[in-house]
Amino acid sequence: MSQSWSLIATAPMGLESIVARELQELGFENIKTENGRVRFTGGPLEVCRANLWLRTSDRVLICMGEFPAKTFDELFEGTKALPWHEWITEDGEFPVDGRSLKSQLSSVPACQGIVKKAIVEQLKQHYHTEWFHEDGPRYRVEVSLLNDRAMLTLDTTGAGLHKRGYRKLTGVAPIKETMAAALVLLSRWNPSRPLYDPFCGSGTLLIEAAMIGWNVAPGLRRTFSSEGWPIIPDSVWEDARDEAFDAVQDDIELQLTGSDISPEAIELAKAAAKSAGFAREIDFHVAPISKARPEGEYGVIITNPPYGERLSDTKEVEQMVRQLGFMAKVLPTWSLFSISPSKQFEHYFGRPADRRRKLYNGTIECQYYQYLGPLPPRQPRSESEQ
Structure with a gap:
């Protein structure tokens, strides 16, 4: 079998x-x-690396095949023609999920049933058995129908990639780890600059920044469903993990600070940071935004202020954004990045953003408001570098 797969x-x-x-x-x-x-394309090692390293993706799938499917017969025959036996072991568990959009086959349960039946028929022919116990490795299949075209995939990840493993308890409406990582990657922050989050909640943004700063693979502390698949040998997973451990740069000094008005949130943040291995690298303290005092020059504020379901009082939201604007005024060398669904954010903040980017925090449409302060002056090169 070819070791270059469609991923x-x-x-x-x-x-x-x-x-x-x-x-x-x-x-x-x-x-x-x-x-x-x-x-993208790759083989077993690429599947391991993608699962271990991707910070903003939800999961890594194997594309088993794509074909037209306007009828159940076409869906059955197209599915049965794919090489499921090369992947799914005789004892493998293979639940089927489905979704359908703009397709004649609109009944998702019916499509799932057809796909399951077709896979069973294909495996029967290969394993010469009439019954599958499904008590072995898990192979989650998804049939996705769009414009009368079917795509069949196998999920290599298991629990979504946002499940890093460090956040055991969460506060109200936490931001997903994948989105938090995206906000950091979209900002101007790098480990040489101070980073402050005045609405840090359970600390996710700062922990993701710490992982980026130290080049820690986000999947290093968890397992993946494809770890039980014979097609991806244990030795490949071991090599990928060893590679990730060797890549960690924990000698870099980080300047990460978070504050929140809620003592409970700060306790959750401290526990999560400790679990992630950053108890000493992130300073968390209880403070309302009016008392937040970021230290240093040319720092970056990245934050996800409370809104929507988290706060019913729009006056309170307005006040928080106004205080963010005031903070930006008294920190002329800092850059500020904030995600918010508020259409009035720039008005309350006091000036239009330098850049905006549409993002979805869960199902809530937001803008990522970006206020770009000056970049730090370049350090003069030492004689040894010249």
Whole structure:
């Protein structure tokens, strides 16, 4: 069997280009951006690396095949023709999920049933058995129908990639780890600059920044469903993990600070930072934004102020954004980045953003408001560098 597979990194709406950039920086090939996903190619090692390293993708899929499917017969025959036996073991568990959009086959449960039946028939022919116990490795299949065309995929990830493993408890409406990482990657922050979050909640933004700053692979502390697949040997996973451990740069000094008005949130943030291995690197303290005092020059504020379901009082939201604007005024060398669904954000903040980018925080349409302060002056090169 060829060891170059058609792979897909799924992406939240608006983050496809960030996922593509991550794949490019990781050295993957044949990268193609589409709505909600980024395609690329690779073999077993690439599957391991993508799962371990991708910060903003939701999951990594194997594309098993694509074909026209206007009828259940076409869906059945197209599915049965794919080489499921090369992937799914005789004892493998293979649940089927589905979705359908703008297709004649609009009944998702019916499509799932047809796909399951077709896979069973194909495996029966190969394994010469009439019954599958499905008590072995898990192979989650998805049938996705769009414009009468079916795509069949296998999920290599399991629990979504945002499940890093460090956040055991969460406060109200936390930001997803993948989105938090995206906000950091879209900002001007790098480890040489102070970073402050005045609405830090359970600390996700700062922990993701710490992982980026130290080049920690976000999937290093968790397992993936494809770790049980014979087609991806244990030795390949071990090599990918060893490579990731060797890449950690924990000698870099980080200047990360977070504050929140809620003592409970700060306790959750401290626990998550400790779990992630950054208890000493991130300073968390209880303070309202009016008392927030970022230290240093040429720093970066990245934040996700409370809104929507988190706050019913729009006056309170207005006040918070006004205080953010005031903070920006008294920190002339700092840059500020804030995600918010508020159409009045720039008005309350006191000036229009230098850049805006549409993002979805869960299902909520937001803008990522970017206020770009001056970049730090370049350090003069030492004689040894000249």
